[in-house]
Structure formats: C-alpha cells, structure tokens
Amino acid sequence: MATSIDLNADVGESFGPYSIGSDAELMRSITSANVAAGFHGGDPGVIRSTIRMALAHGVAVGAHPGFADLAGFGRREMHLAVQELEDLVLYQIAAVAGVAAAEGGRLHHVKAHGALYNMAARDDRLAGAIVRAMVAVDRSLVLYGPPGSCLLDAARAEGLTFAVEGFVDRSYEPDGRLTPRTVSGAVIHEPLAVVSRALRMVRQREVVAKDGSVLPLDLDTLCIHSDTPGADVLAAAVRAAFEQDGVQLAPMVCRARAGQ
C-alpha cells in the first residue's frame, strides 16, 4: 500500500469587508479544508463560497469551530462551562455541515481552532464536549488533533476516527510538543526546510526536534498555516514534493465509512 497523507489548512476566515488568507490558491494544493464557522472568523457568505471552492477542487470540507471572539480571532483562552462549549461547537458544526450539504457536499471532519484546539488538547472535559457535539451530528466525522492529546483519547473513547496532525513549519520539542511561538526558531520559514521536514515526517515517520534528537511521529494529516505569508506557495511546494516522491495525497477516510 502506497504511503498516503492529508494536507489541511484553515480557510474561510475572512469576515465581511475583511479579507484574510489566500484560500483560492491554497485549494489547489490541500486535500482537506477547515472552514471557519462564523464565530472566531468567517461569515455566512464567506463560509458558503469557501465550501463551494473546496468542493469544486475535490477538497474535503471540515468545520473549524472556535470561541465567539472575532476581535481575538479565537486565539485568546476563554473559560466556558463544559455544556456551553458543547452547544457552541454543536451549533458551529451544524451550520457548516448544513451549508456543505446545501452545496451538494458532506461534512468530512472537525478541527477545533486556536485557543480551543490547545485547551481541548490538554483538558479531557473540553475534549469530551467537542466529541459529544460531533457524535450528535454524525458519527462518521473525523476529528483532527495533535498526537498524545485529550482530543485523541476522547475521540477513541467514542469510536470516532481521529486524524493525528503535524505541523510542517513548526519546531518540535523533544517531548513531542510544539516549541512555543514565543521562542525564537519556533516557526520555520525556509521553504526547502519545510519541504524536507514534510517528506521526512511522512516517509520516515519522524521529525528532528529542536535539540537534534529524532522524534517518532505517526501522522495522518499535515497542517499548512494559511496565515503565514506565502502559505499558498509553501503548500504548492509541499504538494509537488509529495507527488514527485510518490506519496499519495488524500483526506483521511473515516474508519466507520470505510468499513461500510
């Protein structure tokens, strides 16, 4: 069986008059799109046209729920009651899923955004809330998240398919965590370095950590940060390298659906 990987990016984060990202270009390279659901970014028109673009490119559509904090772009921690969070995520998944269906598609996955992603990765109550919202909508949805996280545990406990996510342009600590953005060298900007890391992540299933140690990493999906300048060029370079190397590019298949 050929090695396969998914390339995902956060898209649809423009709002009203405000444009962010280069979604149209990214769609040519990625295989799954995390569509902002209207709370940390995105609006009904942006969501619909982004989904339409994704479907036209054969890109899998995911919901990208975040905190209701447009001014902070969902990147500021907010402390919600667990039930509040479940309802917030359910509403956002439901909206994106419904718009995807209206456009002739089907929601494929869910990836939490920003502070919610980070908080739920380390808090099993928040992770549980996200998973319960997904289960209420559709058990065949795939949850994206980091390796070794509460999100992974919560998804598996409920029988949801989980896609382990890596970051091609971020430095890793020896323990497998991302180097915090506040630390120098946390973000890798050099395209050749990014491409080389991406290939090693997929081919050797490992990454060289910040201290030079080699870290095993078994990934299903790689994230391209869409708000990095030149993200579309980087995504194209990574995709080209994979294609040349014979790596198959495809979104992860839900195990439940695969077994149908």
Add this chain to the structure above:
Amino acid sequence: MATSIDLNADVGESFGPYSIGSDAELMRSITSANVAAGFHGGDPGVIRSTIRMALAHGVAVGAHPGFADLAGFGRREMHLAVQELEDLVLYQIAAVAGVAAAEGGRLHHVKAHGALYNMAARDDRLAGAIVRAMVAVDRSLVLYGPPGSCLLDAARAEGLTFAVEGFVDRSYEPDGRLTPRTVSGAVIHEPLAVVSRALRMVRQREVVAKDGSVLPLDLDTLCIHSDTPGADVLAAAVRAAFEQDGVQLAPMVCRARAGQ
C-alpha cells in the same frame, strides 16, 4: 375531514444572561415553534434547549432567521444584497436544522423574523432569497408567511408548501393588511376577544376588519405573539377553545411529504 389549525409562536429568543418570553409554558399549547437562530436572538445553548423542549412536547420545530442585529432584536430594517441575505438565511436554517437533527428531530418549517418577515412579504427579491435558501437545505420545509405576500408567491413558484399565517391578537385593515402597531387598537389584549376571533378565523374562515367589514381569510396557522405579557395564558385559552370546539390542532403537513 375535521377542521385543523396550527398554533405557532416565536421561541428561543433569550440570549446569554438575558431571558425573554415564557417558552416552557407556551410549549404546552402551541403546535409549531419558530426557534430564533442566533442572529436577532437566541444563542447555541438556548437554541438547543428550546428544540429539546419542543421535541419533548411534540411541537414541530421551525427555524426563525432574522437580521444580524441583536441590539435591535431584528426589528430594524437592514438593506442587504440579495445574495448576502440568501447566505445569511441559509446559515441560520442550516444551524437550527442541524441542532434539531442532533436532538433526534427534523426541521419542519421556516418563518422569517421581524423586519425580515415584513420586508420579504413585500419584496420578491428578498422572498426569493429566503426560498432559495430553504430549497438548498430541504424541499420539504414549509414556509410561513402572510396571505397575498411575495413570500407566498416565491414559495409556490418553487413548489414549497406555504402556510398562510394569521395573527389572533392583531386588528386587520379592510384590505387584509395588519393595522400598524402605531395605530391605536392595533393590538387586541382582551383574552375573550382574542379567543373569539381565533375561533371565527378557523371556523368561518373570516375576520372582522377594523371598519367592521368582514374579511375572508383562509389560514393554515395562527401566531401567538410570545413577547406579549400573558402570552402563555392566551395560548392556553386559544388551545382550550379549539379543543372544546372540535378543531384539530396540528402543524401543517408538507404537501411533498404528505404525498410520499
């Protein structure tokens, strides 16, 4: 065949710490619930618990989309491009439909809120936008709106079932329009008068207009204004009168589904 009527009310309009209406009490009397979708009122938690209440009472769940104007409660006219409006309504219907499905129900109808209801009733481009959003989600959704309106025309042009709506506590002009709220006597507060009008609307299919003339009115659904003080008591009185008089209370059935 026994005479049948639907009793609808706008519910789920509370927001965060702010409570409005007496939804729990109303659910005992109405047969269809228009659930605010989170833009003019409602929030993800309120929407979900309101839908849960409606389903527990066997009340048909509808989406109640409005303008994105919480401060004005969706009652202030806003002028959106037609496509903007279609996307706004699609998102709101999708969200409520998805939450209803997550709760084990199925979305039954759509009723536009406040200024959007009034504007779309008289503007065929806005009515068309609402109907297109509905068609994109589910052709079996029923559209609620006033008799003789652009909403009715747009629904029929697309083959959607339309529920002609009357107001039990509002005075009518001889031409069939509602007496504007700014005119004295526009709202009828006296419960006995309301009940008597409701019965005549359903039994004789007519209403006595402001000038005393008798107006034929062929209605499918009657609206109980949920924000009138005592709305729950009024709804109970209307329901009791119908039950005593042998009028069947049931939400309108979509012609397409009925014919399946």
Add this chain to the structure above:
Amino acid sequence: MATSIDLNADVGESFGPYSIGSDAELMRSITSANVAAGFHGGDPGVIRSTIRMALAHGVAVGAHPGFADLAGFGRREMHLAVQELEDLVLYQIAAVAGVAAAEGGRLHHVKAHGALYNMAARDDRLAGAIVRAMVAVDRSLVLYGPPGSCLLDAARAEGLTFAVEGFVDRSYEPDGRLTPRTVSGAVIHEPLAVVSRALRMVRQREVVAKDGSVLPLDLDTLCIHSDTPGADVLAAAVRAAFEQDGVQLAPMVCRARAGQ
C-alpha cells in the same frame, strides 16, 4: 466625624430588547452606580438613560468595564494581552465618561466587572492595565475593588484613590476571601441577616466569617448585587437601617479632589 459608607450597585446591564435588573428602584437607595459600558452588557441607549437616572438621583456615576463577552455577561475568564486589556478598559471608561459629561455629570469611579474584577484582583499585570487606563483618562477617578488585592496595590502605586469594597450578601472565609458561589451558604438571602451584617461591617468594621471567627474589615463601599431578585428591596432596607443608625451615606471622595 460621623461614620460614612457608600452603597454601590451594578446597573445599566440591559441590552437592546433584553431587560435585566431593577435600576430605577435601586437608584433610590444607592449612592454610587457602576454603569455597564456596552461590552459585557449595556448599549448606548441604556447607558445614557441609566446615567441620566443616576444624575437625577444624585448618585455618583462610575464606569463598569468588562470583557467583550455579552453571551457570557463578562463572567467567563478571557485571557487578553495586557495592552489589549488596557485599551479595552480605556475605551469603555472613555465612552461612559463622555456620555456622563454629555448629560452634565462627571465620571466618579471605575469598577471592573465579573471575571475581569476577579482576575485583576489577583494579577498585578491586569490590575496595572486597569489603573493605567484610568490614569490616562482622569487621575481623580476612584477605583473600587476588594481589600488586599492587586487592584488596591496598583491604585496606590499610581496615587489613585481606592475604595475598599465589601459584599453585604456574601459569606466570607476566615482569610478574608469570599466563599465561592459553588459552596452552599455562599450567598446570604435573608434580608434581616444582610442588614445586620451591613451594620456590623460599617459600625464595628468587622464581619463574622463562615467558621464563626470575627474578621476585621475596613470598608469604604458596600455592593448590593443588582441581579439578585429583590435587590431593590434589600438596598432600601440596608439604606433605611443606616439612616436610622446615623450612618452617613455618600460616595467616596477622591483624595486628590478633596485636597483641592
């Protein structure tokens, strides 16, 4: 010199169609009003009419800034950068101060709301941000906050007058902190008990803590929670008790202005 105390309450927290609190009644009893600034509650119309009411009753007008979280009423922790917080608070103080001036008044004090109050009480960077925003607007503004808090330290470091605040309807722990609301008995509902505690707080400058120990407490202002049902009746009872006991009711005077 006669014993003097200030009675404050959070007011102006209604929003658009949503009404909360009984501000008109409270104004008869309190001596200072913390006016929600439009982010966790309040809107431009509510703010203006609340300020007008306060001025008509001779009640000192304060700004009550909170997190931009209407759905959570500013009661959910949000983690902002320190500069973001300073700007957020500055904007809110500026708006309320400007509306107060437009109504012929002058802003008297600032009291942070909800989660912001609690977080800034224990985090000197957040407390510093609030104080810097106040200093930028007007050095004669009084800051309200709990005894022994970072807010007190920050105010004194900048030479701002600080009003030490106590809560008449809350239980205290032996260490001077409020008993958390999640603990049974945290809120004292019995009016006679509240009045009796209020008198002891002001006359004996002490409160009986949860474990029966007597806690010294040197307060400048007492808060009446406006969202407790019957808050207006409670406020009237407390005021009447003070008047009967010869306690003078007046807002705290800024030391800088007093010394002019």
Add this chain to the structure above:
Amino acid sequence: MATSIDLNADVGESFGPYSIGSDAELMRSITSANVAAGFHGGDPGVIRSTIRMALAHGVAVGAHPGFADLAGFGRREMHLAVQELEDLVLYQIAAVAGVAAAEGGRLHHVKAHGALYNMAARDDRLAGAIVRAMVAVDRSLVLYGPPGSCLLDAARAEGLTFAVEGFVDRSYEPDGRLTPRTVSGAVIHEPLAVVSRALRMVRQREVVAKDGSVLPLDLDTLCIHSDTPGADVLAAAVRAAFEQDGVQLAPMVCRARAGQ
C-alpha cells in the same frame, strides 16, 4: 489670504486580526483623520494606536461613527429610531474623544460613515440626531458632510461649524450629487486626473461634471478614499501638487474656537 484646504481620510478601520487600509502611510499626507469608532470597524486597540499616529503627525483627530454592522462595514442601510441613532453616535463620539484626550489630543471633528453619512445627508431627522450628539459632547466640534445636505442645514441650525466635503476620485452629476458607484466611470482611478481635479476644486472652486458642464463647488475638505488600492500614493500626489501650487494644507478651524 492664501487658499487653504483640508485633506481627510477614513482610518482606523482594521479590526482584531483583520487589517484594512494603509493608515501609517496616509498619515504623512492628510491633515485630518476620521477614526472609526468600533461599530462598523475599528477596535479599542486600533482606535488608540491610530489616534496616537495621527497626533504624532499633527493630523486632526475626528470621530467616524457608523452603524453597528461590522459584517456590512456600516455600508448597509439600517433604520433606527431617531433617539437610538443619537445615542449610538453620542457613545461613539464620546469613546473616540476620550481616547484622544487620554493620548493628549482633543477631538476636532465628526464625520458619519458609509450608509449613515448618505442617509443623514438626505434625512433631516437623522442629521439632527448626529448634530445633537455632537452638541452634547462639545460645541466646537466640526461636522464634515456634503454640500447642500441635511447635515449642513442641521449643523448651521445649531451653530456648529460645517466643513463642506468633496471627493477627489469620484465623478459628479450636473446637479452636484456623486455619480452612483454602480454607474461606469463613477470612480476616477487615474492619478493625474485625480490630482488635476483636486487642484481645480481648490483653485477654481469648481468641478467638471459627468456631462462636461462646469459645476461650482465651494469646499473646505477633500476626502481621499482610504480603501482604494494605492490610496496612500494618491494622497501623497495630491498633497505634493497642493504644496507646489502654494495651497495651504490645514484642517478647518472651528469658528467658535477661532473667535475665542
């Protein structure tokens, strides 16, 4: 007396993560800045840093109030009650004025944004609401608006100084109105044409209308549309042309303050 003109631009319209306009560059060329007040655009941090930039460049600071419609950027008509509008504008002016004072400046003028500008130009009740809000804050504020408008009438009726505004990159109809944006040729993109029109507007006090007729136009201020790509270059070109031609660049002086 040397001919003098003011160059104004709308600035501070970025929001949270969303950047719009090239404010830092524009500040080098304009003489007055209309700072978005946080409702149609802008946020507390953006407002403060924009004001700081303006003051550092000696640019007069104005408040730029708009409808509470971030998704529509204040460009969609909203129908508010007159009192609602007055309070909305008062709050926004108060906030910007307060932040300007906190930064050591003083608010100089008010210019309504987008749909509010256009609606108030032709509706005397809305124009009156804006003027009353200004009067409540500071009688020396200058109101910016189009010639022959209700805004001008309302300002003069209250004794406010009014700055008649022209648009250097827009085509005029023979009756003095702007050619609607939907009409081809409504916006003039060619920099030389714009500069030439600007000079003629100021030197000859006239503009060539769309049909070739010459229209007298007695302007106090010229607007550079900040959201046109290359607006900063255009502004620099216009400024350079004026400087070369001996036209003095300065914000309009309030007649009341001038007479002090």
